[in-house]
Amino acid sequence: MDSANIETVRPPVAKPDVSALVNLTAADMVKVNSLITARMQSEVAVIPALADHLIAAGGKRLRPLLCVAAARLCEVRNDNHHKLSAAVEFIHTATLLHDDVVDSSSLRRGKVAAHLIWGAPSSVLVGDFLFARAFELMVETGSLRALDILSKASAVITQGEVLQLMKAFDLNLSQADYIEIISSKTAALFSAASESGAVAAGASEDKITALYSYGLNLGLAFQIQDDVLDYQGDAADLGKNAGDDFAEGKSTLPLILAMQATKGTQDAFWARTIGERKQQDGDFAMAQDLMVSSGALDQARALARAYADKARASLSLFEPGPWRTALENLALYSVDRQK
Amino acid sequence: MDSANIETVRPPVAKPDVSALVNLTAADMVKVNSLITARMQSEVAVIPALADHLIAAGGKRLRPLLCVAAARLCEVRNDNHHKLSAAVEFIHTATLLHDDVVDSSSLRRGKVAAHLIWGAPSSVLVGDFLFARAFELMVETGSLRALDILSKASAVITQGEVLQLMKAFDLNLSQADYIEIISSKTAALFSAASESGAVAAGASEDKITALYSYGLNLGLAFQIQDDVLDYQGDAADLGKNAGDDFAEGKSTLPLILAMQATKGTQDAFWARTIGERKQQDGDFAMAQDLMVSSGALDQARALARAYADKARASLSLFEPGPWRTALENLALYSVDRQK
Numbered sequence: 001m002d003s004a005n006i007e008t009v010r011p012p013v014a015k016p017d018v019s020a021l022v023n024l025t026a027a028d029m030v031k032v033n034s035l036i037t038a039r040m041q042s043e044v045a046v047i048p049a050l051a052d053h054l055i056a057a058g059g060k061r062l063r064p065l066l067c068v069a070a071a072r073l074c075e076v077r078n079d080n081h082h083k084l085s086a087a088v089e090f091i092h093t094a095t096l097l098h099d100d101v102v103d104s105s106s107l108r109r110g111k112v113a114a115h116l117i118w119g120a121p122s123s124v125l126v127g128d129f130l131f132a133r134a135f136e137l138m139v140e141t142g143s144l145r146a147l148d149i150l151s152k153a154s155a156v157i158t159q160g161e162v163l164q165l166m167k168a169f170d171l172n173l174s175q176a177d178y179i180e181i182i183s184s185k186t187a188a189l190f191s192a193a194s195e196s197g198a199v200a201a202g203a204s205e206d207k208i209t210a211l212y213s214y215g216l217n218l219g220l221a222f223q224i225q226d227d228v229l230d231y232q233g234d235a236a237d238l239g240k241n242a243g244d245d246f247a248e249g250k251s252t253l254p255l256i257l258a259m260q261a262t263k264g265t266q267d268a269f270w271a272r273t274i275g276e277r278k279q280q281d282g283d284f285a286m287a288q289d290l291m292v293s294s295g296a297l298d299q300a301r302a303l304a305r306a307y308a309d310k311a312r313a314s315l316s317l318f319e320p321g322p323w324r325t326a327l328e329n330l331a332l333y334s335v336d337r338q339k
Numbered sequence: 340m341d342s343a344n345i346e347t348v349r350p351p352v353a354k355p356d357v358s359a360l361v362n363l364t365a366a367d368m369v370k371v372n373s374l375i376t377a378r379m380q381s382e383v384a385v386i387p388a389l390a391d392h393l394i395a396a397g398g399k400r401l402r403p404l405l406c407v408a409a410a411r412l413c414e415v416r417n418d419n420h421h422k423l424s425a426a427v428e429f430i431h432t433a434t435l436l437h438d439d440v441v442d443s444s445s446l447r448r449g450k451v452a453a454h455l456i457w458g459a460p461s462s463v464l465v466g467d468f469l470f471a472r473a474f475e476l477m478v479e480t481g482s483l484r485a486l487d488i489l490s491k492a493s494a495v496i497t498q499g500e501v502l503q504l505m506k507a508f509d510l511n512l513s514q515a516d517y518i519e520i521i522s523s524k525t526a527a528l529f530s531a532a533s534e535s536g537a538v539a540a541g542a543s544e545d546k547i548t549a550l551y552s553y554g555l556n557l558g559l560a561f562q563i564q565d566d567v568l569d570y571q572g573d574a575a576d577l578g579k580n581a582g583d584d585f586a587e588g589k590s591t592l593p594l595i596l597a598m599q600a601t602k603g604t605q606d607a608f609w610a611r612t613i614g615e616r617k618q619q620d621g622d623f624a625m626a627q628d629l630m631v632s633s634g635a636l637d638q639a640r641a642l643a644r645a646y647a648d649k650a651r652a653s654l655s656l657f658e659p660g661p662w663r664t665a666l667e668n669l670a671l672y673s674v675d676r677q678k
Binding site: 042043044046047094095098101102103120121122124125126127128129131132133135136138139142144147148151152154155157158159161162163165166 | 381382383385386433434437440441442459460461463464465466467468470471472474475477478481483486487490491493494496497498500501502504505
């Protein structure tokens with residue numbers, strides 16, 4: 001099963017134009033990136049070195065971009081959204097550093113994971129440092145409401161990660177459990193990013209709620225697509241190891257759906273490879289085959305698309321315009337992307 | 340060298356009456372402890388289980404007690420100091436959880452360290468959870484200034500811990516480096532606790548500054564005494580392994596002073612035991628002997644006492660009364676305690 005074959009299974013969609021959003025936010029993101037660089041500095045040299053390893057590797061900067069776009073959609077008139085965006089990226093980076101320690105991951109954003117270079121202790125402490133710096137930035141905005149949103153989101157994220165840690169090897173994880181986990185570990189920061197962007201702009205309550213809903217559903221769509229790509233992409237494209245979730249026995253949506261669809265015929269395969277994690281050459285290819293032939297990947301993509309549609313629908317109360325269109329396209333991109 | 344011999348070297352001091360402070364703060368601490376218990380709850384069962392393992396083990400609750408006492412000394416008229424005290428204890432607990440992972444410590448507060456029961460990943464994530472909950476509590480007070488103080492302190496603490504991690508095996512660590520490390524990793528939270536307590540009470544700027552200074556110097560005295568006790572106490576009394584610092588090759592003040600005092604005569608001993616960490620039976624007893632005979636432990640105790648005196652002097656602008664006396668005695672206790 002090569003990726004070209006998998007490609008043909010996907011329904012044809014219009015290529016979403018995410019470059020418009022990147023262009024619209026370019027001037028803001030220059031300021032956000034300056035703040036990120038300035039605030040990760042420390043006299044203790046290992047801190048900026050380690051932080052820069054991960055932050056300079058880039059990633060999509062989706063979360064700060066989301067905060068900026070939400071603020072702009074709500075016609076922000078001050079600079080608070082830059083500080084909140086930098087704070088959101090710091091919280092995200094802190095969770096990545098800790099996640100990679102927790103999961104013993106070897107690759108992140110196409111580079112060797114920081115804990116393999118500087119050691120797990122440094123990764124843990126630099127994560128803590130970035131988390132603290134995130135709160136310093138938020139305090140500077142003077143917005144208790146933004147602080148409230150982002151501190152609550154931070155607690156929810158860690159709960160989601162603990163829940164995932166507890167249930168990673170649970171063969172009986174339900175789709176509802178999975179949605180609960182990704183709502184917490186991923187979507188909570190997306191929704192907090194867009195909601196706090198709206199708050200920074202002093203938006204009306206209905207707009208704040210709409211952007212909270214947009215971020216939440218975008219985050220769900222984004223994470224499901226991420227989990228789909230783990231059975232579809234290859235390591236070079238994705239910047240991390242495709243097949244990682246399978247190798248770790250992580251119960252993601254594609255796996256849950258494939259196990260349901262092959263119940264009675266492939267139980268022994270899943271019990272061995274996921275339940276006992278006794279994997280051998282060819283198992284991942286076999287799992288990929290089953291994902292496609294059972295329709296599990298298609299089902300997962302359809303659910304991702306439904307969340308993306310819900311995200312787009314959340315924007316209906318905004319006047320049509322370039323910012324709204326760009327965010328609508330971001331929702332399409334979240335499920336259409338191949339890495 | 341038994342501990343009785345070491346005891347006789349200490350100058351006689353009046354037994355500080357710390358029970359007065361405990362009695363004065365009792366009603367407040369009941370409320371703080373209720374908040375701590377309520378806010379560490381989560382649907383994810385492992386979170387309160389792990390947090391409770393450490394929090395219920397007690398410890399001295401010095402930092403929340405300090406926050407309460409500072410607020411009371413400044414005649415607080417609301418309940419914000421309870422939330423800030425709980426937040427301070429959560430930040431402290433989070434750093435302990437992460438520290439024990441970073442240092443691979445086996446004992447904490449006389450109990451098996453949490454990461455040895457629930458695993459390092461859970462300890463990392465529950466630390467993150469408590470840190471996030473700390474900020475939720477602070478946000479609820481509505482005090483941006485308290486948030487500012489405690490978020491900055493949190494960043495400083497992690498920098499101190501990274502610095503300590505980098506320099507743990509540095510035979511050339513100076514006394515100034517050591518003071519910088521403990522100012523960050525320990526005294527920063529003490530000063531933030533007392534300063535934010537004063538802020539919660541709406542105290543005048545000179546009183547806020549005085550309580551910042553009190554906390555900072557108390558924290559320095561406390562940490563130096565902690566480091567002295569690591570060469571003096573035994574595991575059962577201290578609730579952690581006496582000799583841990585020596586075994587880890589941690590450059591604390593007693594070690595720095597002992598190496599200076601025995602320069603030219605014991606260099607090979609320190610180079611082997613600390614520099615290379617090649618330790619054998621009898622080395623710790625030898626180190627303890629050198630600490631006493633060289634006067635290093637006495638020098639360290641004298642410095643601790645100087646900081647404690649500075650802490651007490653910071654309180655001179657307050658009217659005499661039971662709260663001021665109790666805090667003065669806490670400073671004496673910090674250097675007089677034997678565990």
